[in-house]
Amino acid sequence: MPCFDVNSKLGTAMKVGLGRPVKVNNFLTTQNISLIANRNLKKMEARAGEAIKKISTASSNKAAVYAYEKEMDSRHSNA
Numbered sequence: 001m002p003c004f005d006v007n008s009k010l011g012t013a014m015k016v017g018l019g020r021p022v023k024v025n026n027f028l029t030t031q032n033i034s035l036i037a038n039r040n041l042k043k044m045e046a047r048a049g050e051a052i053k054k055i056s057t058a059s060s061n062k063a064a065v066y067a068y069e070k071e072m073d074s075r076h077s078n079a
Helices: 006-018 021-028 038-078
Strands: none
Touching: 006 038, 021 038
16 A cells, blocks of 8 residues: 655545645635645645556456456356
């Protein structure tokens, strides 16, 4: 499992839940946390998006191989 720093975690949160930089800064304001420049938030989001895509592709490939092998095993055992 990859290890992410806090910036990557925030970028991931933007991708899957918090939304655009304005919403993130609104959330940070309610927590009394300093705002982050929109340009930096977009960089974090882009980096996280690349990681999410890489991990999800690997996971999908693994699931496809598993499903294929399971199908082949069931066909051979029924023959």
